[in-house]
Amino acid sequence: xxxxxxxxxxxKFGFGCMRLPKNGEEVDIEEFKRMVDYFLEAGxxxxxTAHGYISGKSELxxxxxxxxxxxxEKYLLTNKxxxxxxxxxxxIRPLFEEQLKCCGVDYFDFYLMHAQNRINxxxxxxxxxxxxxxxxxxxxxxRHVGLSFHDTADILDKILSEQKDIIEIVQIQFNYLxxxxxxxxxxxxxxxxKKYNKPAIVMEPVKGGSLVNLPSEAKKVFDELNSGSxxxxxxxxxxxxxxxxxxxxxxxxxEQMKDNISFMKDxxxxxERESEAVKKVVSFILNKxxxxxxxxxxxxxxxxxxxLIPELFADLNAKFITDxxxxxYYYEIHTSHNGKASECIKCGKCERICPQKLEIRNLLEKVAxxxxxxxxx
Numbered sequence: 001x002x003x004x005x006x007x008x009x010x011x012k013f014g015f016g017c018m019r020l021p022k023n024g025e026e027v028d029i030e031e032f033k034r035m036v037d038y039f040l041e042a043g044x045x046x047x048x049t050a051h052g053y054i055s056g057k058s059e060l061x062x063x064x065x066x067x068x069x070x071x072x073e074k075y076l077l078t079n080k081x082x083x084x085x086x087x088x089x090x091x092i093r094p095l096f097e098e099q100l101k102c103c104g105v106d107y108f109d110f111y112l113m114h115a116q117n118r119i120n121x122x123x124x125x126x127x128x129x130x131x132x133x134x135x136x137x138x139x140x141x142x143r144h145v146g147l148s149f150h151d152t153a154d155i156l157d158k159i160l161s162e163q164k165d166i167i168e169i170v171q172i173q174f175n176y177l178x179x180x181x182x183x184x185x186x187x188x189x190x191x192x193x194k195k196y197n198k199p200a201i202v203m204e205p206v207k208g209g210s211l212v213n214l215p216s217e218a219k220k221v222f223d224e225l226n227s228g229s230x231x232x233x234x235x236x237x238x239x240x241x242x243x244x245x246x247x248x249x250x251x252x253x254x255e256q257m258k259d260n261i262s263f264m265k266d267x268x269x270x271x272e273r274e275s276e277a278v279k280k281v282v283s284f285i286l287n288k289x290x291x292x293x294x295x296x297x298x299x300x301x302x303x304x305x306x307x308l309i310p311e312l313f314a315d316l317n318a319k320f321i322t323d324x325x326x327x328x329y330y331y332e333i334h335t336s337h338n339g340k341a342s343e344c345i346k347c348g349k350c351e352r353i354c355p356q357k358l359e360i361r362n363l364l365e366k367v368a369x370x371x372x373x374x375x376x377x
Contacts, residue, residue: 003245003246005245006144006169006245008045008143009245009246010044011043011044011046011267012239012245012247012264012267013044013235013246013247013260013261013265014046014201014247014248014249015035015036015044015046015047015248015249016048016203016248016250017047017048017053017058018048018050018058019250019251020032021035021252021253026057027057027058029061029065032061032065033065034254035251035254036070038257038258039257039261040074044261045074045076046076046078046246047062047066047076047077047078048078048201049062049079049080049103050079050080050082051079051082051085051095059079059099059102060102062077062103062104063103063104067103067104068104072106077108077109078109078110078111078112079103080111080112080113081111081113081114081124081133082114082115083115083123083124086127086129088127089127089128089129092127092128093136096111096136107140107142107143108141108142108143109143109144110142110143110144111133112145112148112171113130113133113146113147113148114148115149115150116147116148116151117149117151118152118333118337121155121159125162130163130166131166133145133166134166144169145166145168146169146170146171147171148172149170149171149172149173150173150333151333152185152188153191156170156192157192157195160196160198161196164198168199169198169199169200169245170199170200171201171202171203172186172189172193172202173186173189173203173204174190174203174204174238174241175202175204175205175206175207176211176233176238176281177321178204181314182314183326183327183330184318184330193243198243199244200245200246201244201245201247201248202246202247203248205234205235205238205248206235206249207234207322207326208325208326210321211230211231212229212230212231212234214230214285215285218284218285221277222277224277225273231249231259232259233274233278233281235247235260235263235264235267236263236264236269236270239267239269240267240269286321290317291313291358291363292356293309293313293356293358295314297310298353299349299354299360303339303349303350304345305343307340308334308335308339309350309360309364311330313367314330315327315330315331315367315371316363316366316370319370319371331371340368341367341372342364342372344368
C-alpha cells in the first residue's frame with residue numbers, strides 16, 4: 001500500500017467526492033459515512049473535493065461524514081481553487097479560508113489550481129494564484145500544490161514550463177478511450193508530465209461511468225475474460241502507468257466502492273489478454289459513425305472565422321461515443337477565443353484543401369446543432 005511519490009498517501013486509490021450518494025437533492029450522509037468507514041478500514045486515506053462540487057454540498061458532507069469523525073492524521077484531503085469563485089487576487093485568501101471552514105480542517109494536504117486551460121490560466125496568473133498557493137504552503141496551510149487540467153498537451157507544457165517550481169502534482173483526465181483522443185489527449189498530456197517529472201492524479205478513469213455502461217458488443221469482450229468488472233479494466237489500465245500517483249473514483253454507493261477496492265487494494269497491471277480486450281473495446285466504440293478527420297489542420301489556416309475545425313470534429317465524435325459532460329465542456333474551450341461552428345460563412349476554403357475530402361460545411365452544421373442548438377440551413 002506504499003505510494004512511491006508521497007509517503008503520506010496510502011495506496012494509489014482515491015475517493016473522489018463529486019458524485020456522492022444522494023437522497024433526493026441532498027447528499028445521503030449516512031451512506032456516505034458507511035463509504036468513508038469502509039474506505040479507511042481498507043487502508044486508503046485520500047479524499048478529493050472542490051468548492052463547487054454538488055453545489056457546495058460536497059465540502060459540507062466531508063465535514064459531517066469524515067473530518068468531524070476521524071482524527072486529522074487518518075485522512076488526506078485535497079481541495080481546489082475554482083475559477084468561478086474568485087475575480088481578483090484579493091478574493092483568493094478569503095475563499096481559501098471559507099473552504100477550510102466548510103471542510104472542518106486547518107490545512108489541505110493537496111490544493112490544486114482547478115480545471116486549467118489556455119483561457120483561465122491567464123486569469124490565474126493575473127490574480128497571482130500560483131504564488132499565493134506557494135505562500136500558503138510556506139504558512140503550513142497547504143502541504144502540496146498542484147493543478148487539475150482540461151486542455152491539450154501543448155498548453156500543459158506551457159503551464160509547467162512557467163510553474164514547474166511551484167507545481168508538485170498534476171491531475172489529468174486519463175482513460176483507455178481518451179488515451180489517443182485528439183480532444184482530451186490523455187497520452188500526450190501524460191508524456192508532458194514525464195518530461196517534467198511530475199506525478200499524476202487520474203480523474204475520469206471510467207469517463208463519468210461511460211466505460212461501465214458500455215455497448216453490448218464491448219461488454220461481451222470483457223465478459224469472455226471473466227476476470228473482473230467493467231470498471232476494473234478501466235481503473236487498472238490507468239493505474240499501471242509509472243507516473244500515476246493516484247487514481248480517483250467518484251463512487252456513489254457502497255457497492256461501487258467495494259468492487260473498486262477489491263482490485264485496487266493490491267492493484268495489478270492488465271495482462272496481455274486484458275490489454276487486447278481493451279483494444280477491442282476501444283475499436284468497437286470508435287467504429288461508430290464518426291467524422292474521419294485526421295487533424296492535419298490545413299482547414300484551420302485559411303478559415304476566415306478562425307474555427308478550430310479538427311477540435312470541433314473531435315468534440316462531436318466524443319459526444320457520439322459516450323454522450324458525457326466532457327464534450328460540451330471542451331467545445332466551450334475550443335470556441336472561447338475562436339469561431340463557433342454556427343459562425344461558418346460557408347466560403348468553402350476548408351473543403352477545397354481538405355485531404356480527406358470531407359463536407360466540412362455540412363459537418364459544422366451538425367456540430368452547431370449538437371452543441372449550440374442551432375439548426376442547419
